[in-house]
Each structure stands twice: as structure tokens, then as C-alpha cells.
Amino acid sequence: MKLLETINDPADLRNLPRTQLTPLAHELRAYLLDSVSKTGGHLSSNLGTVELTIALHYVFNTPEDRIVWDVGHQTYSHKILTGRRHRMPTLRQHQGLSGFPKRDESEYDTFGTAHSSTSISAALGMAQAAKLKGEKRHAIAVIGDGSMTAGMAFEALNNAGVEDDVNLLVVLNDNDMSISPPVGALNRYLARLMSGQFYAAAKNVGKSVLPGPVLELAKKLEEHAKGMVVPATMFEEFGFNYIGPIDGHDLESLIPTLENIRKLKGPQFLHVVTRKGQGYKLAEAEPILYHGTGKFNPVEGIKPASAPSKITYTEVFGNWLCDMAASDSRLVGITPAMREGSGMVRFHQQYPQRYFDVGIAEQHAVTFGAGLATEGMKPVVAIYSTFLQRGYDQLVHDVALQNLDVTFALDRAGLVGADGATHAGNYDIAYLRCIPNMVVMAPSDENECRTMLTTAYRYPGPAAVRYPRGAGIGAPLQEELTTVEIGKGLVKRQGKGVAILAFGSMVAPSLKAAEELGATVADMRFVKPLDVELVRRLAKEHEHLVTVEEGCIMGGAGSAVAETLAAEGIIKPLLMLGLPDKFIDHGDPALLLASVGLDAKGIGKSVRERFNLGETRLVVNNG
Numbered sequence: 001m002k003l004l005e006t007i008n009d010p011a012d013l014r015n016l017p018r019t020q021l022t023p024l025a026h027e028l029r030a031y032l033l034d035s036v037s038k039t040g041g042h043l044s045s046n047l048g049t050v051e052l053t054i055a056l057h058y059v060f061n062t063p064e065d066r067i068v069w070d071v072g073h074q075t076y077s078h079k080i081l082t083g084r085r086h087r088m089p090t091l092r093q094h095q096g097l098s099g100f101p102k103r104d105e106s107e108y109d110t111f112g113t114a115h116s117s118t119s120i121s122a123a124l125g126m127a128q129a130a131k132l133k134g135e136k137r138h139a140i141a142v143i144g145d146g147s148m149t150a151g152m153a154f155e156a157l158n159n160a161g162v163e164d165d166v167n168l169l170v171v172l173n174d175n176d177m178s179i180s181p182p183v184g185a186l187n188r189y190l191a192r193l194m195s196g197q198f199y200a201a202a203k204n205v206g207k208s209v210l211p212g213p214v215l216e217l218a219k220k221l222e223e224h225a226k227g228m229v230v231p232a233t234m235f236e237e238f239g240f241n242y243i244g245p246i247d248g249h250d251l252e253s254l255i256p257t258l259e260n261i262r263k264l265k266g267p268q269f270l271h272v273v274t275r276k277g278q279g280y281k282l283a284e285a286e287p288i289l290y291h292g293t294g295k296f297n298p299v300e301g302i303k304p305a306s307a308p309s310k311i312t313y314t315e316v317f318g319n320w321l322c323d324m325a326a327s328d329s330r331l332v333g334i335t336p337a338m339r340e341g342s343g344m345v346r347f348h349q350q351y352p353q354r355y356f357d358v359g360i361a362e363q364h365a366v367t368f369g370a371g372l373a374t375e376g377m378k379p380v381v382a383i384y385s386t387f388l389q390r391g392y393d394q395l396v397h398d399v400a401l402q403n404l405d406v407t408f409a410l411d412r413a414g415l416v417g418a419d420g421a422t423h424a425g426n427y428d429i430a431y432l433r434c435i436p437n438m439v440v441m442a443p444s445d446e447n448e449c450r451t452m453l454t455t456a457y458r459y460p461g462p463a464a465v466r467y468p469r470g471a472g473i474g475a476p477l478q479e480e481l482t483t484v485e486i487g488k489g490l491v492k493r494q495g496k497g498v499a500i501l502a503f504g505s506m507v508a509p510s511l512k513a514a515e516e517l518g519a520t521v522a523d524m525r526f527v528k529p530l531d532v533e534l535v536r537r538l539a540k541e542h543e544h545l546v547t548v549e550e551g552c553i554m555g556g557a558g559s560a561v562a563e564t565l566a567a568e569g570i571i572k573p574l575l576m577l578g579l580p581d582k583f584i585d586h587g588d589p590a591l592l593l594a595s596v597g598l599d600a601k602g603i604g605k606s607v608r609e610r611f612n613l614g615e616t617r618l619v620v621n622n623g
């Protein structure tokens with residue numbers, strides 16, 4: 001740790017002699033492993049980018065030169081080298097370091113990321129701004145091979161490649177992995193590029209970008225290849241100067257190559273090859289397992305949990321998908337690169353022909369599902385709530401407008417915890433319920449999740465089931481594939497005075513709060529169509545109404561109830577509880593929910609405070 005302790009910012013790094021950089025990389029890697037094993041986090045991507053991070057900060061004049069990290073899950077070394085080493089023990093915890101770059105965390109975090117494939121667009125914007133302002137700085141996008149599969153990355157390449165005089169460098173960090181093995185034609189192309197690397201290197205000889213030994217080899221190969229037609233790489237066809245592939249763990253290749261690239265003008269493309277999990281044998285062998293970890297003992301590695309804990313909603317979905325697929329051969333499952341996270345590993349194994357990992361391509365995933373539906377297939381798009389934001393126009397224009405039969409399994413609805421605001425599924429209720437033809441459900445327990453998935457599947461139009469990250473309440477699961485009546489809620493507890501209209505994950509804490517309040521609790525089940533009849537009845541029988549949801553208050557399920565009351569001409573005091581109009585950072589999910597008053601205690605407190613005051617009435621206007 002001797003060297004690492006001397007680095008307080010990249011200026012210290014740049015003062016080190018080159019000979020010290022490899023020992024520094026060793027220290028940094030050991031530190032990463034130790035630190036992440038204590039906090040949890042995205043380990044394997046970080047182990048793979050140690051040398052690249054050192055080289056970029058060593059060669060470029062950061063923060064004057066801008067580095068934009070795609071996804072940003074690989075930025076722990078960057079954080080450590082930019083003055084945040086002492087905060088690593090707080091990683092992804094409440095008020096601690098974010099697991100992603102954040103502009104308000106450091107001037108070195110030039111752009112907030114976490115959703116993938118934004119880096120080239122953002123860096124191009126920065127490079128263009130520098131050009132317009134007459135500034136000489138460089139903008140560098142570091143993007144992984146998985147993230148490169150998204151349409152957005154190609155939109156940016158398409159734009160950047162014709163900008164001859166911007167100082168943009170795209171570094172493709174190719175580790176031949178997404179979270180799971182990478183998919184699609186781009187992946188095949190990159191593999192081909194790798195196997196033909198010497199020809200690609202030979203093509204760059206004239207530009208003298210590659211360092212001595214690599215250049216010598218390239219020259220020899222150029223001799224050998226004389227007379228052969230060496231096709232331009234795809235990236236050259238896009239207008240970039242393509243350099244590589246080079247070994248992304250070899251500082252002796254990386255640093256001189258970057259130094260040479262730094263002198264060049266126009267859009268540059270450097271292809272580096274790294275290994276996910278590099279330097280930690282267990283992660284090298286199982287990069288998927290070590291992509292995102294909890295705490296673990298680095299000597300023993302990650303161990304399977306000894307006692308099976310409560311089943312997660314993700315597992316409920318994964319099991320349901322296999323059961324439904326067994327009963328209906330029209331079912332196809334679609335994931336935009338989230339096989340493990342969405343619980344589709346078993347489905348993939350059992351139904352490889354009906355499983356589609358489309359890459360990080362949420363827009364495409366939705367429209368691909370729409371296309372399948374037009375031909376009578378029964379697509380189930382499994383997608384995190386936060387990532388469906390990417391596919392919104394496709395949801396509206398391609399699915400709902402044509403009333404196509406696509407089922408959306410929306411995982412990670414509500415607060416997600418350690419990933420923070422970027423990954424929180426706070427908006428799906430609001431953005432789904434305003435779309436005509438949509439059916440939107442929120443299960444209050446695991447079994448309801450299963451029955452709602454069946455309901456969504458059997459409904460002959462677009463339907464979504466939104467469920468939270470992690471385990472439910474331990475409800476017993478029935479095996480049969482049954483449905484619930486569309487648009488019907490359920491009174492779970494009969495009380496008086498106050499009626500709590502709870503949605504999804506908020507039913508359980510509402511029931512708890514209701515014990516003390518003596519309140520009625522309804523599991524509303526449907527955000528859309530809302531059970532108007534139940535709302536009417538509850539309004540009639542109670543003095544006060546409360547809505548509770550794990551979603552944004554604005555435009556959410558509470559708004560749906562308010563609109564219904566207004567439409568029915570019912571004037572009642574209505575308290576709407578949910579997520580406030582602010583982004584909620586990372587932290588323990590239970591703690592975060594409590595901090596916004598969405599635990600039993602908070603719900604009880606809000607209800608008592610609001611209705612003890614008595615005079616605060618939300619009167620909803622009709623129109």
C-alpha cells in the first residue's frame with residue numbers, strides 16, 4: 001500500500017516514474033479486492049480496468065481533459081486515484097460514495113452515468129463544446145463491449161465520425177463479457193477483429209501510434225501482408241481512426257499508445273482488450289458471479305447461502321416463466337442483457353429457442369416484442385423498471401397504440417438500494433398509467449405476483465406487473481396458474497375512520513400501521529384499471545382516505561385515486577403517500593423507505609399528523 005497511499009490525486013500519479021506504475025497497479029488491485037469484499041460492489045469490471053484507469057489519468061491531464069465512464073460501474077480505481085480512497089469503506093452505503101460517477105461527488109466525475117451507452121454522446125458533446133469555446137482539452141469515452149451494443153452508442157458514433165476536428169477519443173474496453181456473455185453480431189465482429197488483430201495493427205504502422213515492440217511486430221506483419229487487401233474496420237468506416245486491439249493490462253502498450261493518440265486530431269478509437277476479474281482467479285473464472293457482489297471472504301470466495309432465504313420476486317418471476325412456457329408454446333422471453341438479474345437463467349436453459357437476450361437494447365427489446373405479438377406469439381419482456389424508461393416511445397407507439405399483446409415483467413420497481421437513484425424504479429406507475437390500453441398491476445406478495453403475471457399474460461393486450469427488488473413477505477405460493485379479476489382490489493383489513501388504499505409493496509407496512517390506527521386497508525392490486533367501485537365504497541364508509549405506493553407521488557397511483565374522486569364528485573380528505581419529488585441516493589432500502597416515511601411507523605405517523613390536524617383537506621378539482 002506504500003505507493004497507493006502517496007496518490008491523493010492524478011497529479012501525484014503523473015509525478016511517478018513509469019517504472020512505478022506496474023507496482024502501483026498491483027497495489028490498487030489488491031486494495032480493490034479487499035475493499036469491495038467488505039462493502040460489496042461491482043468487482044469484476046473494476047479488477048479489469050485497473051491499468052486502463054492508471055494509464056488514462058497518467059497520460060491525460062484530468063480533470064482538464066474529460067473522461068466519461070460508460071455505465072460507471074468500473075470507476076472504483078478512478079475514485080481511488082482521484083482523492084476518494086479514504087471513502088471506499090462507505091461505498092454504496094447511505095451518504096457514502098456512490099457506486100457510479102456523480103458530478104457532485106468529484107470534479108473528476110465529468111458526467112453521471114449508470115445507465116449504459118451514454119458515454120460517447122456525452123463525450124462528443126464535451127469535445128464539441130471545447131471546440132466551440134476554443135479550448136484544447138480532450139474528451140474520452142470509455143465504453144465496454146456490452147454497452148457498445150446499444151443503439152445510443154451507434155447514434156453517437158454515427159454523429160462523431162464526421163466531426164473531423166473534435167478531440168474525441170473512444171476507448172472500447174473489450175472484455176468479451178456483458179454481465180452475462182455478450183450477444184449479437186457486434187460481439188461476433190469484435191471477436192473476428194481480435195483474431196485478425198495483426199492485420200489491424202499493421203494498418204496503423206504508418207500512423208506510428210503503437211509503441212516500439214508492438215510497432216516492430218506490426219511492421220513485420222505489414223511486410224508479410226503486402227499485397228493483401230486489409231479491410232477497414234467498422235469503426236474506420238464510421239470515420240474514426242481505429243487503433244488496436246492492444247492489451248489493456250499492459251501499461252507498456254497502453255501508455256505510449258495513449259501518448260501518441262493524444263497528439264492526433266479528430267475522432268480516435270482505441271480498442272483495448274481486458275479480462276473481467278483480472279488478477280483474482282475466482283472472478284476470472286466466474287465473472288458473472290463477481291459482477292456485482294455482496295460482502296464476501298476473498299480467500300474463500302463467494303459461497304452459496306447455507307440456509308435458503310425467502311424467495312425473491314425475481315425468482316417468483318423466473319419460476320412462473322418456466323411454468324407458463326411449459327403450458328403455452330407461444331410464450332417467448334425477452335431480456336435486454338439482464339438474464340441473471342431478471343431471473344431467466346433456468347428459462348434460458350430449458351427453452352433456448354424461446355429465449356432472446358437482445359443485448360443492451362431496451363428500445364429494441366420492446367419493439368421486438370411488439371413484432372412477435374403481431375404474429376400471434378406471446379412475448380414476455382422482462383425488464384427493470386428503470387431500464388424501461390429507455391423503451392418508452394416503443395411502449396407507447398409500438399405496443400400500446402396498436403394494443404399488442406405484450407406482457408411486461410417489471411422488476412426492481414421502487415427503491416433498489418445500493419445502486420441508488422439511477423436504478424430506482426420510481427416512475428413506472430406514473431409513466432405507465434397514462435398510456436391508453438395498458439393494464440398495470442402491483443402485487444402485495446409473492447403469490448399475488450404469480451397470479452398477476454398469469455393475469456397479464458392471459459390479458460390480450462399490453463399489461464405490466466411491477467414488483468420490487470428482493471424478497472417478499474414469505475407468502476405461500478400456489479402451483480396452479482390462476483388469475484385475478486382485472487380491475488378489482490381487495491379489502492385486507494376492515495377498520496373505521498381511515499381507509500388506506502395501498503399498492504403493491506406498501507400493503508404490508510400499511511397493514512401494520514393500520515393495527516395501531518384501527519384503519520381499513522385495501523390491497524388495490526390494479527393501478528389501471530383502478531377499482532373505482534372500491535374507491536367509491538371506501539370513500540363512503542370512511543372519514544379519511546390515504547393512498548400509499550412505492551413510486552413517485554406525482555402522477556402515481558394516489559393521483560389515480562384523486563382523479564377518480566374528482567370524477568365521481570367525491571370530496572374527501574386524501575393523504576397521498578409515496579416517493580417525494582426528489583432523487584433518492586443509494587443506501588439500505590429499508591432505511592431509505594423509512595427516511596421517506598414509507599415504513600409502518602412512517603405511514604402511521606403521517607396519517608396521525610395529517611388527520612389530527614383535521615383541517616388539511618385535499619380537494620381535487622374535476623378538470
Ligand SMILES: Cc1ncc(C[n+]2csc(CCOP(=O)(O)OP(=O)(O)O)c2C)c(N)n1
Nearest residue numbers: 045114115116144145146147177178179337
Ligand atoms: C441501459 C442499461 N441497460 C442495462 C444495464 C445493466 N448493465 C450494467 S453493466 C452491464 C454490462 C455492461 O457490459 P460492458 O459494457 O461490456 O461492461 P463490463 O461489465 O464488461 O465491464 C449491464 C447490462 C445498464 N446499466 N444500463
Ligand SMILES: CC(=O)[C@@H](O)[C@H](O)COP(=O)(O)O
Nearest residue numbers: 071073114292341412419469
Ligand atoms: C451496473 C448495473 O446496472 C447492474 O450491474 C446493476 O447494478 C444490477 O443491479 P441488480 O443487483 O439489482 O441486478
Ligand SMILES: [Mg+2]
Nearest residue numbers: 144145146177
Ligand atoms: Mg464487457
